[in-house]
Amino acid sequence: MPAVSKGDGMRGLAVFISDIRNCKSKEAEIKRINKELANIRSKFKGDKALDGYSKKKYVCKLLFIFLLGHDIDFGHMEAVNLLSSNKYTEKQIGYLFISVLVNSNSDLIRLINNAIKNDLSSRNPTFMNLALHCIANVGSREMAEAFAADIPRILVAGDTMDSVKQSAALCLLRLNRTSPDLVPMGEWTSRVVHLLNDQHLGVVTAATSLITTLAQKNPEEFKTSVSLAVARLSRIVTSASTDLQDYTYYFVPAPWLSVKLLRLLQCYPPPEDAAIRGRLSECLETILNKAQEPPKSKKVQHSNAKNAVLFEAISLIIHHDSEPTLLVRACNQLGQFLQHRETNLRYLALESMCTLASSEFSHEAVKTHIETVINALKTERDVSVRQRAVDLLYAMCDRSNVQQIVAEMLNYLETADYSIREEIVLKVAILAEKYAVDYTWYVDTILNLIRIAGDYVSEEVWYRVIQIVINRDDVQGYAAKTVFEALQAPACHENLVKVGGYILGEFGNLIAGDPRSSPLVQFNLLHSKFHLCSVPSRALLLSTYIKFINLFPEVKGTIQEVLRSDSQLRNADVELQQRAVEYLRLSCIASTDILATVLEEMPPFPERESSILAKLKRKKGPGMVPDIEEGRKDKNVNGGMEPISTNATTKSTPSPSTDLLSLGSSPALSSAPPSSSAGGLLVDVFTENHAPAAPGVPMGPVADDNFSRFVCKNNGVLFENQLVQIGLKSEFRQNLGRMYIFFGNKTSTQFLNFSSSVICQDSLKTQLSIHIKPADPTVDGGAQLQQILNIECVSDFVEAPVLSIQFRYGGTLQNIAVKLPITLNKFFQPTEMTSQDFFQRWKQLSSPQQEVQKIFKAKHSMDTEVTKAKIIGFGVALLDRVDPNPSNFVGAGVIHTKTTQVGCLLRLEPNTQAQMYRLTLRTSRDTVSQRLCELLSDQF
């Protein structure tokens, strides 16, 4: 045990810690802790009043035990007692305990708040600081409510000590982050801005943080801070390294303050006033110049601090994106760092250049560093640096360098870390498609991708290549030839078999003239892979075989032989068995004409956003992909490319499904041309999910495309394909609801054996009770059938029931499953209340599980009237003049279920500048808060 050299060491504590350290096993440690807990408990309960020192010591021991990872369920009261001690060290331990082990026990909170209040008004700066720290550390809503009004006053009062001002500023900042609604703007705000002029650099540093956060939310109100910040920054960057005394850090003048000021300026566009703008440019130039000066110290701290300021200045230059000379200088500076011997600087240079690549002015300058970045990919020892290099290559890619970049990425992929392979695969696939000039190159690239990293090639990637080949007739022959060659490899990846099977099935005829790839050779090649494949791939190959029968009558016999074999016709997998049976029958009974119609070449796919890009965005989370789409829109004029298939006719109905080939979605017809649907037989041939379902079991995927549209409204079209349209009309009252479902037959033929059912899965069975009246078994062509559902909400629920319908159309059985939009919010009754009532209830619902908050980007334009309509449609009462900020929306309502009622308060705060919303829900049940938040946040 080391001797405690300083402060008022607590011997008992030191002995205890030392005991714990000497414990040989976890059990021994727990035993020792339990002994100590018993001891402390008896001391706290004992008749003898404990003196301050002992109390402090025991509280400190409890804290130690808690920090070791054990639960502590007593001692809070003693800690609160310590707060009112007038001995600093006792008070300090009391506050530490409270900060670490906050308890939402309301009695205690009141006592704690009282103690804080006393210390805040004590005028003793050390005590005031302790109290402010406690508020900031706990940062709970109760505390914000109790002190949000006092702290601004302390902050701007003339006689407040500097150190207290610093604490007050940061404490306010902390409260503003957690409970912005409780920190009122007011007369103090203008005085806070003037703290930027304060003599004490510590005060300026703390105030700048506060102002930056406030300015992000109310840029107008803090506009005057721009000129003050520029003036302050200018004084710092031009000062000699000794001027700022203790605020100079390893010869760098006030690095923390400089970075904060530069960050504050990033809340605003470039200053309009020419003089201020000029002064700022000078500052930025000075910072860039300093980077070229020899270092004033060899210490890494010196270079880190100096470069921290430099990188922040570059961020500001990129943010302004208006001074081409500065941007190019910034780029050159980063270029130097790319080859720096410090790994940290190389990492940051790569990261920073990614944003620079998206600026029109500097994109070309960034491109000049391509060789260095490629080299980084090959030589960096640290995977996180290599990851940044991949990101930068992706960001700097355009038509001029795509072939080089894609080649290097493919190269790297062979040895890349497993953790980042999938991402690289997606990036290569996107770049290859986006900047392809020559589609034969595109096909080669994707096949290479599958060869090198087949396991990491997701469905989206191979769907996409097929989509593109089908849409471009100039590449079809080449694609057929290439996949044929690729399939020659003795061990090829299953994804290649899928692509190969699909492409040869469609375009194998284009290479059949060559005896080396005659129909029989093609078939034998594919079939040699058959037994090594998984069920879905085999199913795909069977479809290829029937297409071969249509394309090449000469192999019909061979293929029929294969289909007829026991391993197909009696396959244990029902899907494979059914395909074999149906295809075999089809090939026997159908005339050549029918066969040709049924197995007609796939029509072009409608244009949609690349689902690969969507996947990458999902993977990285919003905002993480340096978005080549949005960032460089204007670049398309001189380097971009038109959408891939300009030759694609868009006669087919655009399908809302993101599944490219519709292999997985049940409304099979949606991607087939309507003209051929009369053939009837076509319906099933291309879908993978056509095995007849046991009645009442939803099979395959459930359509939910229109689901979210019904969250805020009750009527509309739920589902539509070529055959049928399903419309809804519903009304809800308290915990009951009635829904009218309309099935419209869009064809001229009768639907037979029509049946429908509603399925509640798992826990939903007990949460919702639904009665459906049986419907007629036939629906005439062009007619509409109505069905009524009676719904009762028993308790709150999350999942949605599924409407499953089956009918026979032209001889084939159709299955459709759609999610029924019966959502929890339908059982809302709006509640009007006054502002006072609202906030009182809001406060009552303040435990962390009761609140759910979500911050998200606006998906639609942020129109106030539309938002209001949606909130009312959601079911709550929209409360006017409750929120102090008129642009926020506040609502209240009660969810009625059979078993209980759940009160719900919500608040939606739009931030038009950032195009973001923040949605907060408070209800007495955490599951309800969570579900309502999910439902509503999806609507804006």
Add this chain to the structure above:
Amino acid sequence: MKMRFLLLFSRQGKLRLQKWFTPLVERERKKVVRDMTLMVLGRPPRSCNFLHWKDLKVVYKRYASLYFCCGLDDKDNELLALEVLHRYVELLDKYFGNVCELDIIFNFEKAYFILDEFLMGGEVQETSKVTVAKSIEASDMLQETMEEYMSKPAF
């Protein structure tokens, strides 16, 4: 600077200090601690000091047997965070005189107090070493002699 958390852990992955600047439930805290120790301890020597974790930037540095590790917002300045860690080490050093892991184990409450003087709500409060050290000294006015210390009850 918008620091989310600061952790100190040993090479064996033992947590020595944890400071959370944004509210997180206990379960999530444990997950962060587990992920951080796994990730950071698994890095080969002389790697760069920065990582990405979920939507956070992670900055870490090893001082003797202890790793100092913090999580930052996406837009934050990594290099400056590295110097925040360094300044904290300097402050500990100044207080304990050549600080070592044992000092932080046995005087964990002091390590928290020193941190509080320097950072608040994840922001740098006072960057002047002299000023911070002074206020820590001021709070330590009640020094006691070794004799007083030894005469205190051990339980």
